[in-house]
Amino acid sequence: MITGLVMDLVAIIVLAYGLYYRRHHRRDLLFAYVALNVGIFAVVSLLLVQRVDIAVGFGLFGVLSIIRLRSSEITQQEIAYYFVAIVLGLVNGIAGAWPLTALLLNGVLLGVMYLADHPGLLGRTRHQLVTLDVVHADPDLLRVDLESRLRARVLHCVVTQVDYVRDVTVVDVRYVVPNPRVGVR
Incomplete structure (x- = not known):
């Protein structure tokens, strides 16, 4: 023992x-x-x-x-x-x-x-629940907005909640952050 x-x-x-x-x-x-x-x-x-x-x-x-x-x-x-x-x-x-x-x-x-x-x-892959102050009807615009806010490439996103009264969208996002070494000499 x-x-x-x-x-x-x-x-x-x-x-x-x-x-x-x-x-x-x-x-x-x-x-x-x-x-x-x-x-x-x-x-x-x-x-x-x-x-x-x-x-x-x-x-x-x-x-x-x-x-x-x-x-x-x-x-x-x-x-x-x-x-x-x-x-x-x-x-x-x-x-x-x-x-x-x-x-x-x-x-x-x-x-x-x-x-x-x-x-x-897999250190560059992230997962986050994001609350947006806008409702996107177009999934492509949603992806562009998320990529702009996260400054990363979105791999997958699922809208989990939409509130038209408060104009809020909650999105479950999986994304890849950019490699910090790329472009550094």
Whole structure:
């Protein structure tokens, strides 16, 4: 169990501090990832030591699953970090039997998160909910207006709300920011 605990602490520190916090700078979620991971590790370790019936384990995780993540809006990326923090706790909680397998899985999980969330991969693609002070009847004019305001190329936009009384449009926009290196010598 000590080996699993050490591997788990190293893995969650790399995930939470080394990857997530350095890229996204949300201290509240950093704490949540670490606490959730260590809690899952403790529960799994206890279930293994006590040889509790598997139904009790499934019931416990059923209770954990109904707890809603209450915070300010979290992105799909942040949900992925939650999932990996849980999986690391599970993997390392049962690591006593197969420490090399757990170490390999830790490396795979952390490597995938490093690459999948790397800013160089899709770092210029953005998503934003934009409220405009005008209603556009023509989708092409809407796209031109958004590109002018965002100073970026719009990949996709969907009008989610139109208010003709207040003359307001809410648009869900996906766009690519220009490469700052282009044109720089």
